[in-house]
Amino acid sequence: MLSVIAAALAVAAVAAAISLHRRARRLEEELKGVKSALEEVRSVEGEVRVIRRALGAVLESVEAEELAERLRRKRRRRYIAFQVISEGEPPPPEELEKAIVDAVRRLAGEVGVADARPRLVYYDPRTGEGIVGTTHAGKYLVIAAMGLVRSVAGRRVLIAPIRTAGTIRRARRALARRR
Amino acid sequence: MAGAAADLCLRPRRTRELPAMLEAAARLGYGVVAVEEPGDWRGSRGEFKSLLRRLAGEHGVEAYTRVTFEASTGSQVVEEARRLVVEYDLVAVKPSTAEAARIAARDPRVALVLLPPSMARYMDRSEAEMIAAGGGAVELRLAYLAQQRDPRRTLRGLLIVARRAAAYEAPLVVTSGARSVWGLWHPASAASLLVVLGLPPSYAKLAVTGFPRRVIATKRGGG
Numbered sequence: 001m002l003s004v005i006a007a008a009l010a011v012a013a014v015a016a017a018i019s020l021h022r023r024a025r026r027l028e029e030e031l032k033g034v035k036s037a038l039e040e041v042r043s044v045e046g047e048v049r050v051i052r053r054a055l056g057a058v059l060e061s062v063e064a065e066e067l068a069e070r071l072r073r074k075r076r077r078r079y080i081a082f083q084v085i086s087e088g089e090p091p092p093p094e095e096l097e098k099a100i101v102d103a104v105r106r107l108a109g110e111v112g113v114a115d116a117r118p119r120l121v122y123y124d125p126r127t128g129e130g131i132v133g134t135t136h137a138g139k140y141l142v143i144a145a146m147g148l149v150r151s152v153a154g155r156r157v158l159i160a161p162i163r164t165a166g167t168i169r170r171a172r173r174a175l176a177r178r179r
Numbered sequence: 180m181a182g183a184a185a186d187l188c189l190r191p192r193r194t195r196e197l198p199a200m201l202e203a204a205a206r207l208g209y210g211v212v213a214v215e216e217p218g219d220w221r222g223s224r225g226e227f228k229s230l231l232r233r234l235a236g237e238h239g240v241e242a243y244t245r246v247t248f249e250a251s252t253g254s255q256v257v258e259e260a261r262r263l264v265v266e267y268d269l270v271a272v273k274p275s276t277a278e279a280a281r282i283a284a285r286d287p288r289v290a291l292v293l294l295p296p297s298m299a300r301y302m303d304r305s306e307a308e309m310i311a312a313g314g315g316a317v318e319l320r321l322a323y324l325a326q327q328r329d330p331r332r333t334l335r336g337l338l339i340v341a342r343r344a345a346a347y348e349a350p351l352v353v354t355s356g357a358r359s360v361w362g363l364w365h366p367a368s369a370a371s372l373l374v375v376l377g378l379p380p381s382y383a384k385l386a387v388t389g390f391p392r393r394v395i396a397t398k399r400g401g402g
Contacts, residue, residue, distance in 0.1 A: 144371040
């Protein structure tokens, strides 16, 4: 009786061991599949990295080319017609130009002055009307700086920008129309 | 921009400077101004308003009365705003604490929240959203620039307020805060200064035209 039970137990144990062995083999094969999938993912990741680096280099060169193109392009000038409202007589042109340039320097420093290059291209000291030339990129800076000018040659002033034009002729026309 | 521009803060020192300031404002292209009572005004508020409207009408300018008060607590904001909105067209608050700034932003009676350069850090996303939702605006006063020999520190504060207002899409109103004719700003110069501070040109133009007019349309008090 005991030997029968023992034999049955032994058979059950062997069957269990065989089943476990089969499961282990199956798991091993699945694991091999996962490992190979993982290797595939790693190789794809490596390729993506290479492509990204290549794209980065291409974009940098495109940006560099665009920047070079912008620097090669002719710098556009702008002319700001303005009117000086002053206490008494309008100020002299040299002092007025100096005041505008100083105001640009206060706002944006020496680089701002060099970049905007504000110059008084026309000025009538009897009426206080004038035109300041600047670059296209510097026009907002110069117009803002005009607002900061409050005193020229000891006289209180306000500089009122009238119109921004691409040529001196159009700026003079804006002044004439205003009269 | 002629006629469309608005300067919502003129602060004449004396009553006799008012006609010259209104004339100069019209000459610079402003169609709308808001004026605080001069320090030497001894008449009633109603009389000042009548005088202001008459003088402004002579130069083709719309004029409104305005008052600015400082507040350090929320309750102060509420009490003063409630009292002043009956007497003035526009009520502006200059908060000195974060609490006052928050309450001012939310108060429907407050038209403008004036943030001086020293309080620039109080301008954050939630503040901007509350101001925008309430129909008011952040005020950027350019008179602070004239008060400094070297405007760099002031510019830094103005830059922070302006950029954050634009970033969080809060209405921004630029005012001159002029005490006399020589403190006024041409609208193009004011807008260009905002562009130099980093704001888009379209938003900068709105700060001297559309936003101030919107404030008047939505926040005008019973003054």
